[in-house]
Amino acid sequence: MKDVDMRVSIAGVTLKNPVITASGTFGSGMEYSRFFDLKRLGGITAKGVSLVPWEGNPVPRIAEVPSGMLNAIGLQNPGVEVFLERDLPFLRNAGCAVIVNVAGHEPEEYYGVVERLNGVPGIDFLEINISCPNVKAGGITLGTDPKMIEELTRGCKARASQPVIMKLTPNVTDIRVTAKACEAGGADAISLINTLTGMKIDIERQTFALANRTGGLSGPAIRPVAVRMVYEAANAVSLPVIGMGGICTAEDAIEFMLAGATAVAVGMASFADPCAAIDVIDGIYDYCVRHGAEKAADLVGAVR
Amino acid sequence: MKKDTAVILKTEILAEGIHSMTLRTDIAETAKAGQFVSVCLNDRTRLLPRPISICSADAAEKTIRLVYRVQGSGTMQMSTWQKGDTVQLIGPLGKGFPTEEAGGKRVLLVGGGIGIPPLVFAAEQLLKEADGQKPCEIVFAAGYRSDDTYLLPEIEACARAVISTDDGSLGTAGTVLDAIRANGIDADLIFACGPKVMLRALKAYAEETGAVLYVSMEERMACGVGACLGCVTKTTATDSHSMVKNARVCTDGPVFSAEEVDLS
Ligand SMILES: Cc1cc2nc3c(=O)[nH]c(=O)nc-3n(C[C@H](O)[C@H](O)[C@H](O)COP(=O)(O)OP(=O)(O)OC[C@H]3O[C@@H](n4cnc5c(N)ncnc54)[C@H](O)[C@@H]3O)c2cc1C
Ligand SMILES: Cc1cc2nc3c(=O)[nH]c(=O)nc-3n(C[C@H](O)[C@H](O)[C@H](O)COP(=O)(O)O)c2cc1C
Numbered sequence: 263m264k265d266v267d268m269r270v271s272i273a274g275v276t277l278k279n280p281v282i283t284a285s286g287t288f289g290s291g292m293e294y295s296r297f298f299d300l301k302r303l304g305g306i307t308a309k310g311v312s313l314v315p316w317e318g319n320p321v322p323r324i325a326e327v328p329s330g331m332l333n334a335i336g337l338q339n340p341g342v343e344v345f346l347e348r349d350l351p352f353l354r355n356a357g358c359a360v361i362v363n364v365a366g367h368e369p370e371e372y373y374g375v376v377e378r379l380n381g382v383p384g385i386d387f388l389e390i391n392i393s394c395p396n397v398k399a400g401g402i403t404l405g406t407d408p409k410m411i412e413e414l415t416r417g418c419k420a421r422a423s424q425p426v427i428m429k430l431t432p433n434v435t436d437i438r439v440t441a442k443a444c445e446a447g448g449a450d451a452i453s454l455i456n457t458l459t460g461m462k463i464d465i466e467r468q469t470f471a472l473a474n475r476t477g478g479l480s481g482p483a484i485r486p487v488a489v490r491m492v493y494e495a496a497n498a499v500s501l502p503v504i505g506m507g508g509i510c511t512a513e514d515a516i517e518f519m520l521a522g523a524t525a526v527a528v529g530m531a532s533f534a535d536p537c538a539a540i541d542v543i544d545g546i547y548d549y550c551v552r553h554g555a556e557k558a559a560d561l562v563g564a565v566r
Numbered sequence: 567m568k569k570d571t572a573v574i575l576k577t578e579i580l581a582e583g584i585h586s587m588t589l590r591t592d593i594a595e596t597a598k599a600g601q602f603v604s605v606c607l608n609d610r611t612r613l614l615p616r617p618i619s620i621c622s623a624d625a626a627e628k629t630i631r632l633v634y635r636v637q638g639s640g641t642m643q644m645s646t647w648q649k650g651d652t653v654q655l656i657g658p659l660g661k662g663f664p665t666e667e668a669g670g671k672r673v674l675l676v677g678g679g680i681g682i683p684p685l686v687f688a689a690e691q692l693l694k695e696a697d698g699q700k701p702c703e704i705v706f707a708a709g710y711r712s713d714d715t716y717l718l719p720e721i722e723a724c725a726r727a728v729i730s731t732d733d734g735s736l737g738t739a740g741t742v743l744d745a746i747r748a749n750g751i752d753a754d755l756i757f758a759c760g761p762k763v764m765l766r767a768l769k770a771y772a773e774e775t776g777a778v779l780y781v782s783m784e785e786r787m788a789c790g791v792g793a794c795l796g797c798v799t800k801t802t803a804t805d806s807h808s809m810v811k812n813a814r815v816c817t818d819g820p821v822f823s824a825e826e827v828d829l830s
């Protein structure tokens with residue numbers, strides 16, 4: 263029996279397998295390194311970093327909902343300087359691809375972070391989180407406006423030596439439009455989906471479950487939406503797609519790959535099972551063996 | 567810290583809505599008082615593990631005990647588990663009580679309601695400290711709703727017990743602080759876990775008496791291991807992770823020095 267080639271390639275960077283951890287759900291990798299050898303992962307996406315430290319939202323920041331959760335962390339992070347000094351040296355030695363997720367309130371802030379990360383060794387990709395609340399636009403994310411997305415993509419590309427992944431928000435009418443805006447701006451890849459905006463009300467206390475009132479929905483609850491959006495986006499642009507949204511098992515991940523994702527990310531599944539991503543990797547391998555696929559990459563977009 | 571498949575050895579109902587579960591797990595080997603475990607539920611719609619304090623641990627026997635109140639759907643599900651069932655646990659998590667600071671001191675352990683279990687572990691651990699390290703006195707102040715108490719035999723086995731009940735059916739009527747004052751308890755070092763109002767009152771009491779106070783905090787958690795930043799509590803100094811005065815209860819705590827955290 264021939265071994266399965268698990269490698270996939272995105273914008274010229276080879277990942278040893280298609281499984282990445284999703285931003286904000288895996289810390290800087292250090293937190294999970296006690297549970298398994300991070301070398302096994304295709305890649306790690308770090309928590310979003312901004313130009314200066316962000317305090318984030320008041321608590322409660324977390325609410326459980328059926329088959330998922332709402333979060334309103336508010337992108338708490340120590341800022342890019344601490345990230346570079348403390349977290350990157352660890353990630354660089356993790357033995358897998360390193361994706362740095364970039365947050366900002368307005369284009370200038372994103373550019374500031376991108377310029378700081380530009381050319382820094384040990385960073386394989388920049389992932390631009392365009393779901394952050396935009397201060398100037400009254401808190402609405404710039405990720406819903408195709409013109410602003412295209413401009414931001416172009417601006418990031420012009421400042422980054424590393425390949426740029428644009429991370430799309432699902433809170434739009436037509437994901438194909440925003441995917442195409444990324445392509446027009448010169449993105450190297452797109453990742454989706456970020457969380458869907460939700461709300462939970464505590465009926466006993468008659469108030470919002472989250473201090474922020476709304477929060478981002480993640481987990482299996484969003485998976486069918488995510489698979490549909492990955493399918494639509496993958497067929498609308500010729501960029502590689504990183505698919506995510508509710509992936510807990512290899513079966514879930516394979517759905518995304520068949521829909522057109524070159525790689526997949528495991529998000530909140532790590533909370534219930536710190537080793538979830540490893541089981542996904544092993545399961546994809548077994549599936550390829552079972553289906554006679556020589557390469558994991560053969561699964562990508564196989565369902566049309 | 568590990569993920570482990572634990573086996574339930576024993577389940578008990580201690581009082582109305584208060585359940586106890588003893589499990590065999592390797593987590594027992596390194597567990598310290600004040601630490602907790604994440605209990606994974608076994609239905610696929612409730613995905614967040616439930617943080618539960620370790621109430622007692624036996625490293626040699628590899629057993630831990632969890633005592634919990636049936637609060638909502640998750641703890642309700644836990645209450646249906648039986649001897650022989652397996653449970654996925656992540657732990658031991660967090661930083662515990664600094665029992666090593668207790669040598670020669672008068673120690674007061676304060677548990678309000680379902681805050682009592684981690685302090686039972688603290689009492690047991692204090693008694694196991696090496697000879698010169700032992701406290702000279704251990705008082706356990708426990709606040710219950712009524713005389714339907716739990717863990718009282720365990721408390722009385724290691725400490726002088728001082729009780730308060732909301733309805734006055736046992737001990738001092740009122741709060742646990744009322745019981746502490748009524749019994750004229752003086753302490754050098756206080757470990758506490760319970761509702762925030764109780765912790766706030768204790769902080770004022772500690773400031774007044776000059777006692778050193780450590781409190782165990784509670785917050786909604788997702789990862790339990792410091793990765794998601796969901797469980798933060800306001801701190802007086804910049805935290806070590808994000809440098810923004812928001813420490814993670816799951817990893818920087820749950821036990822904090824009362825001076826470190828903003829209890830308002
Ligand atoms: C460090 C720590 C130690 C704890 N130790 C104990 C213990 O020893 N015994 C005990 O009875 N309880 C303890 N708790 C509280 C316990 O975690 C909650 O009562 C439990 O999670 C409720 O789950 P549920 O599904 O029954 O309630 P639901 O209300 O249905 O839970 C919904 C969601 O909210 C979360 N949640 C609800 N209440 C709390 C709470 N008070 N704190 C944190 N998350 C909450 C749940 O984890 C879940 O994600 C502890 C909490 C923390 C943070
Ligand atoms: C607690 C939490 C924090 C997150 N933080 C970020 C972030 O900083 N940047 C980002 O682009 N996405 C963030 N996300 C979104 C995830 O990366 C992912 O897109 C989303 O959760 C869907 O995947 P899942 O259903 O597998 O969790 C966060 C999600 C969660 C649950």
Ligand code: FES
Nearest residue numbers: 788790794795816
């Ligand atoms: S629960 Fe995730 S950081 Fe504490």
